[in-house]
Amino acid sequence: MRSARLASRIHCEVSFNEPGRIDGYLRLPYSSNRSAYGWQPVPITVISNGEGPTVLLSSGIHGDEYEGQLAMTKLLAGIELRQVSGRLIVLPSVNMTAVAAGTRLSPLDQMNLNRSFPGNPEGSPTEMLAHYLESVLVPQCDFIIDLHSGGTSLLHSPCSLMRFSTDPVRRASLLSAVRAFGAPLCLVKSGQPGEEGLLDRGLAGAAERCGKPLISSELGGGGTVSRHGLEIAERGVRSVLRHWDLLSDGGQTIESDVRMVQLGGDDYFVFASADGVYEPLRDLGDMVIKGEPAARIWFPEDPTRPPITERFRHDGLVVCQRSIGRTSRGDCLYHLASDIAL
Numbered sequence: 001m002r003s004a005r006l007a008s009r010i011h012c013e014v015s016f017n018e019p020g021r022i023d024g025y026l027r028l029p030y031s032s033n034r035s036a037y038g039w040q041p042v043p044i045t046v047i048s049n050g051e052g053p054t055v056l057l058s059s060g061i062h063g064d065e066y067e068g069q070l071a072m073t074k075l076l077a078g079i080e081l082r083q084v085s086g087r088l089i090v091l092p093s094v095n096m097t098a099v100a101a102g103t104r105l106s107p108l109d110q111m112n113l114n115r116s117f118p119g120n121p122e123g124s125p126t127e128m129l130a131h132y133l134e135s136v137l138v139p140q141c142d143f144i145i146d147l148h149s150g151g152t153s154l155l156h157s158p159c160s161l162m163r164f165s166t167d168p169v170r171r172a173s174l175l176s177a178v179r180a181f182g183a184p185l186c187l188v189k190s191g192q193p194g195e196e197g198l199l200d201r202g203l204a205g206a207a208e209r210c211g212k213p214l215i216s217s218e219l220g221g222g223g224t225v226s227r228h229g230l231e232i233a234e235r236g237v238r239s240v241l242r243h244w245d246l247l248s249d250g251g252q253t254i255e256s257d258v259r260m261v262q263l264g265g266d267d268y269f270v271f272a273s274a275d276g277v278y279e280p281l282r283d284l285g286d287m288v289i290k291g292e293p294a295a296r297i298w299f300p301e302d303p304t305r306p307p308i309t310e311r312f313r314h315d316g317l318v319v320c321q322r323s324i325g326r327t328s329r330g331d332c333l334y335h336l337a338s339d340i341a342l
Contacts, residue, residue, distance in 0.1 A: 006121045010132040014046050016140065021047045021081055026132065030108060030125050040097055040125065045076055045090045052086020052246050053142040057237065058203060061113050061148065063098025067219040067226060068147025071233035086246045089137065104151055114202030134206035143244055144214040146203045147233055150221015155323045157284045158229045159185035161216040163208065170213065175342060177215050180243040181236035182254035185319065188340055190262045222323035261337035267313040270294045270334040272327045274308050286318045295333050
């Protein structure tokens, strides 16, 4: 954690303290063969007007996740200064080079931004960006919304995400935020043994270390734009901003019933055990039982070889499945969740 206390090399063109709307860039240093003293632009907008909370909105941490990028960009296109009470910091394309390339990893260093926190101000471009987010942006915020989706390789049921808190006040605040967001599901990081560490990483992990409440999402995937996921993101972000008394745009805050489910451990996943083409046997939203067939892997290059049947290793709700037909040993084919009462 020593790197989190060192000064960032990233320069921000906009002021966080001046009133009004300021659009500009984070200047991420990057020395290359064609630009020895160059920098990579990361778009940032700060909208400040009067008293109120500071909210960070982020998307594009993975460049192939599009619903959040569109929701943030469309919000910036439509929001008016007079509608804001407080300060809104928006980064619609956090991992800008990955966004431009439509890839999960940064083309600059082949690193996953969401696996690079707390970062390093003297490290690679991705590590420098992670360090800036954790050491500069997150500490000055009261609330954070970080939008994700399934990316190129996965399809995901539209959902919000939150980390379970033993503090009843903090837990109630997060629950009210995910209900205001209005996705039909909320995946809860509940801390059960062997649980998948989704909200331990990335901006969510930075927020937890800084003591800041964060909600996230998974919306669509498959390298496409889900109309349903985009609608949830657009409506949900505005609803939560109204709920936090930052936005007054004449709209209504959503009060939705949300199905709360928990992320599980390794046995909540189905992984491919061979290279081939997978045939999915269940769909998103299905309830399945342990031992039930999940998928078959076929071998078109060796058509006389019998298929392998992959089976679910736990009861649960299918919330995620692979979107790419060709698969390799170790690829995630399915991810389950189970109901939790909060």
